[in-house]
Amino acid sequence: MVKKYTGVAIALHWIIAVGIIVNAALPWIWEAVSDDAVRPLIDAHKSIGVTVLGLAVMRLLWRLTHRPPALPASYKPWEVTASHAAHWALYAIIFAMPLTGWIMDSAWKDAATHPMHWFGLFEWPRIAPVMALDEATKKSVHDSFGAAHSLLGWVLYGLFALHVGAALKHQWMDGEAELQRMLP
Template identity: 40%
Template sequence: MTMNGQPGVRYSGVAMLLHWAIAIAVIVNWRLAEAAHEGPREAGASLMATHKALGMTILALTLLRLAWRLVHKTPPLSARLKGWERMLARVTHVTFYVLLIALPLGGWIASSLNGRPVDFFGLFAIPVLPTGLDKDLGKTIFEAHHTGGSIMIYLIALHVIGALKHTFWDKDGNLWRMLPFGTPRA
């Protein structure tokens, strides 16, 4: 049973917590990267260090979310969704997971290719991967990482637009499946 007494309509509390923690972390991390590139060099280095540490946190939370998802069944998509909505939902979620894993790994690989470990919020250093030094390849991967980050932001916008559509246009209660309040519908 879910919080509203209906079986399988709402995500579990752990899934909700991980969803919102990852969502907030991704948006904060995007803003950190933007600020690092826009501001003075010294401030940018500090912001980028935080960006990298938060990226590794996002990777860990995503792996935890995937493990949770493998063990705990997710609620089925609403029977009210049209075929194209079902397909778009599936493609969007798969793409989210790919990016949530690939972006931090790409950043870690690129940092490793530059011989730089990831400082994890001053607590410890995540060591470089055994990639050897190749600054040109590192630069190429950082550029792909930036492009992937832009795709992530567009995907978030699509996700938010979809949630708003379901809430205010369709009025189907779909948004409430990922919140501990409101009335989700099957």
């Protein structure tokens, strides 16, 4: 009998995974399209990003109040340590990506004249203390958080590859019912 995550944990895992994958893909797409098409893609990226942030808060609260199923007994001690480390790094990145993006966007020089709308439905707030900074500080906040956002993007690609690679290794090479743990 496979020990599974709870239904809520499974739903949050896959919705956040789709949000992260789409948001990691969008910058590659907007680099390639014409200038007119870029703005709606960046707007969608921001809306998906803040949604991921909200879901990440729910997910962390759920994780802290619900013990996940024990890892399969076949895991070697180093695999247990590595999987815990990778999972907490993934938790950190699902917060760090949207937070650095939101801070960068709040420090954007044109933020006041270009309000952000959540999927076009309602205005999403910028971070007021960041918008209140003087122009020079705002520029340095924008540039440094933009650089962090970009760097974390590369960390994300690495962690994602490790996470998927490890899950598939346990599934196919070790013969564990690994994916079933995170499937309804």
